[in-house]
Amino acid sequence: MSRPLISVRNLGKRYKLGAALSHNTLRDHLAHGIRRLFQSNIKIQKSKIAEEESFWALKDVSFDVAEGEVLGIIGRNGAGKSTLLKVLSQITEPTVGEVRLRGRLASLLEVGTGFHPELSGRENIFLNGAILGMSRAEIRAKFDEIVAFSEVEKFLDTPVKRYSSGMYVRLAFAVAAHLDPEILVVDEVLAVGDAAFQKKCLGKMKEVGHSGRTVIFVSHNMGTIANLCTRGIVLQAGQMRFHGTAAEAVQQYQKTISSCSPDERERPAHVAYLVPANDKSDFKITKIEVLDFAGNPMPVVATWDDVVFRIHYRCSRDVSRGSVVFQVSSYDGERLILLSTKPDGTLPLALKAGEGAVDLAVEKIPLTAGEYTLGVGLAVPWIEYLCWNPDLCRFSIFPKDVYGSGLAPNTSRSLITFQHSWREVQP
Numbered sequence: 001m002s003r004p005l006i007s008v009r010n011l012g013k014r015y016k017l018g019a020a021l022s023h024n025t026l027r028d029h030l031a032h033g034i035r036r037l038f039q040s041n042i043k044i045q046k047s048k049i050a051e052e053e054s055f056w057a058l059k060d061v062s063f064d065v066a067e068g069e070v071l072g073i074i075g076r077n078g079a080g081k082s083t084l085l086k087v088l089s090q091i092t093e094p095t096v097g098e099v100r101l102r103g104r105l106a107s108l109l110e111v112g113t114g115f116h117p118e119l120s121g122r123e124n125i126f127l128n129g130a131i132l133g134m135s136r137a138e139i140r141a142k143f144d145e146i147v148a149f150s151e152v153e154k155f156l157d158t159p160v161k162r163y164s165s166g167m168y169v170r171l172a173f174a175v176a177a178h179l180d181p182e183i184l185v186v187d188e189v190l191a192v193g194d195a196a197f198q199k200k201c202l203g204k205m206k207e208v209g210h211s212g213r214t215v216i217f218v219s220h221n222m223g224t225i226a227n228l229c230t231r232g233i234v235l236q237a238g239q240m241r242f243h244g245t246a247a248e249a250v251q252q253y254q255k256t257i258s259s260c261s262p263d264e265r266e267r268p269a270h271v272a273y274l275v276p277a278n279d280k281s282d283f284k285i286t287k288i289e290v291l292d293f294a295g296n297p298m299p300v301v302a303t304w305d306d307v308v309f310r311i312h313y314r315c316s317r318d319v320s321r322g323s324v325v326f327q328v329s330s331y332d333g334e335r336l337i338l339l340s341t342k343p344d345g346t347l348p349l350a351l352k353a354g355e356g357a358v359d360l361a362v363e364k365i366p367l368t369a370g371e372y373t374l375g376v377g378l379a380v381p382w383i384e385y386l387c388w389n390p391d392l393c394r395f396s397i398f399p400k401d402v403y404g405s406g407l408a409p410n411t412s413r414s415l416i417t418f419q420h421s422w423r424e425v426q427p
Contacts, residue, residue, distance in 0.1 A: 003102065004064035005183055005214050006088065011061040011097035013083055013238075016054050057083040058238045061097070065216065067182075070209040072229035072246055073218045074253045079235040081218045085109055085185055088216065103182025103214075104133050108172055117161035121152055121171055124160055128175045142178045149200070150174035170197060177204050184208055185216045196391065199333075202228060202371075222250045222300070223371030223396035247399050247408060250369065283386040285376045286355070287312040288393065293361065302400035303368055303409060303417060309360040311376055315351045319380065322351035324358050327375035327390060328367070330415055336367070342381040351378065366418045368409045369399035 058080045065071050075081050086092040088099060089107035115124045125146055129139035147153050150171040152163070160168060176184060186205065205228060209215050219225055225232060225246055232249025234242040242252040289310040290298050301307050311324055328337040339360065341349055349358065372395045377388030399408030402417065409417045 004066050005102045006065040006216075007100040008064070008088075009062050009098050009100075011058055011084075011087065011099065012056060012095050013058040013080075013087060013092065014054050014056050014095040056238050058087070058094075061235075061238075061240050063233060063240065063243055065214055067214055068209065068212045069231060070205070070215040070217065070229045072225040072232040072249065073216065073235065074220075074222070074225060074232055074249055075235035078237075080238040081235055082109065082187060083238075084235070085187055085216070085218060089185055101183065104180075105183040105185060106132055106176040106179060106181035107185040108169075108176045109185070109187045115160050115168070115172065118159055120158060121150075121156045121160055121163070124171070125175055128172075129179050132179050132181055134179050139179065142180070146171075146174045146178045149178065149204070151197075166197070173201055173204075177201075177208060181213070183214045183216070187218045198394070221371060221394065221396050222253065222398050223369060226250050226369045226399060227371060247369070250399055251408070281387065282316040283378050284314045285311060285378070285387065285389065285392060286314050288374065288376065290395075291359075300398050301365065301396070302398040304364040304366070304400060304402045304419075307362050307365050309362070309374075310357055311360065312355065312357045313351070313378055314355055315353050315378075315386075317353050319349075319351040319378075319386065321380060322349045322386070323379045323381045324349065324360075325375075325377045325379055325385075325388065326360055328395070329373045329375060329390065330370075333373075336372070336415060340379070340381070364419060365397070366416050367397045368415055368417050369397050370415065371396050 061080075061084065073081050073084065083092065085107065086109065087094050088101075089105060089109065090099075091107075091109070116127060119127060125143065126136065126139055129142075130136075147156060150167075150173075152167050152171050155163065155167065160171070163171070173186075176186070184205070202224065205215055205217065209228070209230075215228075217225070217229060229246035229249075231244065232242075232246040233240055234249050234252050242249055244252075289312070290301060291308040291310055292298050293306045293308060295308070298305070298307060309326065311326070313324070323340050323342040325338070325340045327335060327339075329335050341358070373390070374392050374395045375388070375390035376392050378386040379388070380386065401408055403409070
């Protein structure tokens with residue numbers, strides 16, 4: 001068996017809360033002097049206990065990652081996911097334990113990581129490539145692909161400090177993914193991009209994984225983890241609670257979420273998609289809520305769950321015969337479900353000027369675990385769309401053992417599953 005590309009043993013990272021930091025730069029000395037001046041003026045008293053209090057962001061974490069594996073890291077906010085990635089990327093030193101890497105590692109942990117704000121996009125491509133150990137000839141060979149993927153060609157010679165966050169992340173991901181690192185580490189910075197860009201990034205990460213390179217991916221989107229990753233790790237309070245297949249890791253994480261009180265649960269972005277406040281369109285879908293049949297918010301939705309989509313809209317004028325259209329597509333853009341109030345037998349809606357809402361109740365949602373796109377709009381049936389957005393927001397479905405077989409339906413076999421039975425017919 002070949003050696004793993006990544007080997008983590010007994011890894012721990014401790015932070016001291018309230019403790020004085022070493023002052024290695026002029027800025028550190030100035031900040032420390034000002035802080036002492038203010039503390040003496042307001043006579044802040046700190047106890048010795050507070051000074052020495054410590055917090056373990058990671059503790060006793062051990063695992064291996066083989067060549068070609070795509071590892072998903074799951075956990076609630078504060079579980080230690082980002083700290084682990086920073087240690088793997090050699091940005092942060094561990095307090096105890098060790099990390100051994102074989103091969104070049106490219107990381108994308110936050111918008112603009114490794115970019116120099118005063119340099120142009122073109123210059124930062126070559127800078128990042130050099131940091132990864134690529135020769136100038138290797139970077140040039142990939143340059144056109146990077147620019148095409150990032151879609152920032154018009155601004156290539158503009159200093160990146162003038163880029164929007166979306167432009168920043170497009171270029172940063174393009175550089176990290178195209179310069180052929182043996183190991184690619186990605187935090188959920190991709191949430192900054194729009195739906196089309198996220199789809200393209202996920203496709204690229206699948207391509208990277210299938211090419212034999214190793215990917216470590218952190219996400220709160222369980223559909224993405226289930227579809228993209230081969231294995232998964234669940235972190236809780238800095239410790240590794242589970243390590244197994246991606247589907248098993250998602251199920252384990254779902255159990256931890258289910259055991260939390262409603263106030264403690266992390267709600268995915270699709271639970272309440274909000275339109276920008278400055279959008280003054282005449283007709284607009286303003287929000288989508290995901291609720292159970294009792295009207296409570298659903299932190300996660302699993303295969304065959306009963307779910308209500310509460311669609312909020314805004315109209316600038318009355319429309320006597322309107323309709324709400326609802327679509328679910330695969331993340332590759334294939335339409336799976338299309339529903340509308342009029343063709344489904346519901347009387348046309350009287351859309352009043354101002355705010356309104358309509359509930360779409362779905363019994364036993366038939367989607368297998370994965371990531372989908374919701375499209376919603378308002379229409380005058382058979383005449384025109386008043387508004388329509390086929391890529392309004394992402395929507396994740398968690399796996400569930402719906403057949404009682406011990407396994408969740410396999411997403412790779414189909415995206416739709418429904419209640420059914422088999423019986424043998426005697427000849």
